[in-house]
Amino acid sequence: MALRHAVLAALLDGEYSGYQLAKIFDLSVSNFWHAVPQQLYSELAKLETEGLISGRQIIQHDRPNKRVYTVTPAGIDELERFAAVPAKPGIIRENLLVMVQAVDHISAPAVITQLESRALVAAAKVELFERTLQHLRGDLDEEEYLRNASPVGPYLTCLRGRRFEQENYEWFTSTARLLRMRAGIQAEGETSA
Amino acid sequence: MALRHAVLAALLDGEYSGYQLAKIFDLSVSNFWHAVPQQLYSELAKLETEGLISGRQIIQHDRPNKRVYTVTPAGIDELERFAAVPAKPGIIRENLLVMVQAVDHISAPAVITQLESRALVAAAKVELFERTLQHLRGDLDEEEYLRNASPVGPYLTCLRGRRFEQENYEWFTSTARLLRMRAGIQAEGETSA
DNA sequence: CATGATTAGTCAGCATTTTGACTAGGATTG
DNA sequence: CAATCCTAGTCAAAATGCTGACTAATCATG
Known part of the structure; x- marks a missing residue:
């Protein structure tokens, strides 16, 4: 019973189908909760039978019909109870850091390549979050919006997600550079003097 | 087949028992991989039957005997293969952020309390990592150590873990302060003018 | 005008993770 | 000197998560 609260929290923000929710999870929600589409479909079904969300069919003519969901008052109550008990500490699972942990014992170039490609991904996410924040606050500045x-x-x-990805970017980049230096490998664009 | 690499990576650093490894996972390794003790015991058993680690019994008289493990050459090969294929993107699951996501719809004080208590935890982790880094680098300065x-x-x-917890600390703290302000709740120590 | 991408799912089943209960002896603390 | 904590695990079962295969219609691309 863990995914359910993430789904409820995501649905507070609007009326979404499983398919739409899957995209939202892939982007913004993944900052604090990871889930694959199939988990969402089955969780939505369960939440509906429990009355925490209610769905309605949307008939579409140009594309497949869909079922969209909104959080019911019972769903809000569930979130309320959820917030009343201490949250379990968060969990992280990051294979790339496992590789770095082992880097002294294995081939460094493989790890360096991965760091560099993940740095690009992180940079893209930073920009995406930046745009999302701008979009959310519209023409207000941040301070006013927050107030x-x-x-x-x-x-x-x-905001937390953007910061996390910024830090990822910096760590991936500087770690790749350091490992290159230690391995005596020239970084792309560098030349030996 | 994901935990195995985290266990192998952790064991590269010395000869540990399941029990010791559980503590190590609870502290440093949790920066990049979360696992509970029972997972480690069963994973160690599997890794040993597969020949990726080898264990030996340590007889102790003052406390229960234990079995300590080291990574075998086959285990290193396994890590090598692991690093050769692109890592899956990392996953995060953080219930406290789920609560913040929902904060507009539920009772804010519950969330604020949790943010404040997690800020303390984060601050303690920052200090712990700080000491770990100092201990690792001994009398060298960081630049020299890294070189x-x-x-x-x-x-x-x-380093990545420390940074992550620093950012957690700052976000928990500033988010708690902001939510207090918006709710018109005085922070501890503050007084209305 | 065929090929692939996108939307919008379903179903079955395996794999992994987590919980809880239990054992057992030595060390520590009130 | 009784109660609790710490070390060092084992076992079974429940809960959760993830993979892969499949359907089916429309839209975009070359």
């Missing part, structure tokens, strides 16, 4: 605007929750989690 | 010293992998992942 008054609503909803503020998604903005705050997005 | 030459060995092993460098655990130092690098610890």
Whole structure:
């Protein structure tokens, strides 16, 4: 019973189908919760039978019909209870860091390549979050938005996500550079003097 | 088949028992891989039957005997193969951020309390990592350590962990303060003018 | 005008993770 | 000197997560 609260929290923000939710999870929600589409479909079904969300069919003529969901008052109550008990500490699983942990014992170039490609991914995510934040706050500046605007929750989690990816970018980049240097490998664009 | 590489990577650094490894996972390794003790015991058993680690019994008289493990050459090969294929993107699951995402719809004080208590935890982790880094580098300064010293992998992942917890601390703290302000709740120590 | 991408899912089943209960002896603390 | 903590695990079962295969219609591309 863990995914359910992430789904409920994501649905607070609008009426979405499983398919749409899968995209949202892939982008913004992945900052604090990871889930693959199939998990969402089955969790939505369970949440609906439990009455925490309610779905309705949308007939579409240009593309397949879909079922969109909204959080019910019972769903809000569930979130309320969820927030009342201490959250379990967060978990991280990052294979690339496992590789770096082992880098003294294995071939460094493989790890360096991965660091460099993940740095690009991280940079793209930073930009995406940047745009999301701009979009959320519209023409207000950040301070004003934070002071008054609503909803503020998604903005705050997005701030955390952006920061996380910024730090990822910097660590991936500097770690790759360092390992290159130690291995005596020239970075792309560098030349030996 | 994912935990196995984290276990192998952790064991590169010395000869540990399941029990010791559980503590190590709880502290430093949790920066990049989360696992509970029972997972480690069963994973160690599997790794040993597969010949990727080898264990030996240590007879102790003052406390229960234990079985300690070291990575075999086959285990190193396994890590090598692991590093040769692109790592899956990392995953995060953080219930406290789920609560913040939902904060506009639920009781804010519950969330604020949790943010404040997790800020303390994060601050303690920062200090722990700080001490770990100092211990690893001994009397060298960081630049020199990074340039030459060995092993460098655990130092690098610890740097990432420290940074992550620093950012957690700052985000928890500033988010709690902001939510207090928006709710019109005085922070501890503050007084209304 | 065929090929592939996108939307919008379903179904079955394996794999992994987590929880909880239990053992057992020595060390520590009130 | 009884109660609790720490070391060092084992076992079974429940809960959760993930993979892969499949359907089916429309839209975009070459």
